[in-house]
Amino acid sequence: MPKIKVFTAEHHDPWFNLATEDWLFKNFPDDHHVLFLWRNNPCIVIGRFQNPWNECDLTAMDRDGVVLARRQSGGGAVYHDLGNTNFTFMSPRETYDKDRNFSIITKALAKFGVTAEQSGRNDVLVEGRKVSGSAFRMAATRAFHHGTLLIDTDMEKLPGYLTPDKDKLKSKGIRSVASRVANLSEFNPNITHESLCDSIMEAFFETYGQRCEVEDLTITRLSKEPALYATYETYADWQWRFGSTPQFAHPISSRFGWGGITLDFDVHEAIIRKVTVFSDALSVDFIEFLHSALPGTKYCIEEIKKVLHEGAKEFSTEKQAMAADVAALIEKEFA
Secondary structure (H helix, E strand, O other): OOEEEEEEEOOOOHHHHHHHHHHHHHHOOOOEEEEEEEOOOOEEEEOOOOOHHHHOOHHHHHHHOOEEEEOOOOOOOEEEOOOEEEEEEEEEHHHOOHHHHHHHHHHHHHOOOOOOEEEOOOEEEEOOEEEEEEEEEEOOOEEEEEEEEEOOOOOOHHHHHHOOOOOOOEEOOOOOOOOOEOOHHHOOOOOOHHHHHHHHHHHHHHHHOOOOOEEEEOHHHHOOOHHHHHHHHHHHOHHHHOOOOOOEEEEEEEEEOOEEEEEEEEEEOOEEEEEEEEEOOOOHHHHHHHHHHOOOOEOOHHHHHHHHHHHHOOOOHHHHHHHHHHHHHHHHHHO
16 A cells, blocks of 8 residues: 655745755655645746746736746746645656546545546646646656645736736747636635645545645744755745746837837846847947947846946946936836
């Protein structure tokens, strides 16, 4: 008979929860099937190979205190808040079965009188509307399947953070596919995070024909795991969240009183590698400055503005104003 473990998380920090998931995945015994239940404060979680500038309105997120997280698995960008329950199934690779995992979720929902069905490789639907999306990860001896369950998430914020107008952004990353979504509370108002977790655990126990103690992963307990904190620092780091972005090009154009300008950014791993500038401006030295000053800069509006401001100090007041115009143009494109 397979061995099982069940964990829940008391904390809602998305970087810490992803680090906890990674720590469990790397440390649970190879012969165990594990269930981990958790939820996050408001955040956008993007897939391993996605482009945050393509997927997210980073300005709106910064304004509202919505953090960006990047997971290890593939798939699309998702919005999390406390109205969203996350589940992770971990199994030995040789006995991994995602259909069994989906069955646990649909059985858990059936306990509330909600008929759900697996759709395609990733989703769970209720009455044709998406209530859950999943992603997967394989290692040499282990595998995991994690996903979301929308209970009463703030649907008004979903399109605001996930669908920025970036028609000019030509990316080699993967774009998320918008789906019709629904909250489970629409189908049964008695579904809460706590009641749904209880139902998932019961379905998990029934599936494996045994029970185990539910272990609450408290901050106090996890603080004794140095490897977990090292992983947390990785997930929280700008280099992981932004620097792991696939290469992309971003052209920006406008016209000012001093002339028209197009800046074509070539960005790789969130660093500006090259800037091609086209302009009919008379100030050749200023255009040459843009060509040379920005490569090597993080593709981050604060860093770009800093480079432009500091570099323009060597120019006249007129050209400092031109640099301010360019900075404002780029900042507008980030919005």
